[in-house]
Amino acid sequence: MVWMLRLTLPLAGFWLVLSGHYTFLLLSLGALTLVIVTWIAWRTDTVDRAGVALHLSPRLPLYLLWLAKEVFLASVAVSRQVWSLRPALRPAVDLTPVGDMSELSQVIYANSITLTPGTLSLTVDDNGVEVHSLKASDIGELQAGEMHGRVRRLEVR
């Protein structure tokens, strides 16, 4: 029953923040939605893993700022390709290692790669992330490991 509270309380808070209309009709509709969502979560048995995201590192905001900078720079680079008369695209596919990252870090790493325009994670497993990129040097940069190191340092011990 603890899992139920850990799921429903944040969801209820989230719904209240997003709604902003506190009339009887809307509140009861919100409660009904909550019941249905909880029932679905129980039926699909996805509840255990739902709590993982709560163990977040205090360094996360700093990482997000760094990532935002990277995303912006990459967006400018890809936009220039879009508008150039003859886009110089040399797509490459290669593996960038994940080392001994935890599963959550692998997810953050692969999603950060995808979020950055110009690099796209195709498959993820313990060997590494298979990356498709618009130019080979982008994968080289990933293999050099700055993003990997920053994600690694997010892990809470």
Next chain:
Amino acid sequence: MSASLVAELVSGVLLAAGGLFVISGGVGLLRFPDFYTRIHAVGITDSAGAGLILLGLLFHTTSWDTAVRLVLILLFMVLTGPTATHALAQAARRDGVHVWREGERRR
């Protein structure tokens, strides 16, 4: 008065830049040669475009509850966008969609 003028200006610049990135993503979607490269193009719309527009709206708003909601939307876009993109890309990879290489005809 002047502080709100500065906020308006910053907001306008951010919204315009965001709009430019959204259009770039759309044009890239049409111009790039294959499935994977097109995903890269749409990535600009998704990340820089949507991010800058939301940031611009953040400078535009004066009420706290709207600001909180905008930040939440930004957070959820950052979480769901790449997940959906990765699901598409992995499905294409598993299905054996050909990776376009330099010099090939566009498909």
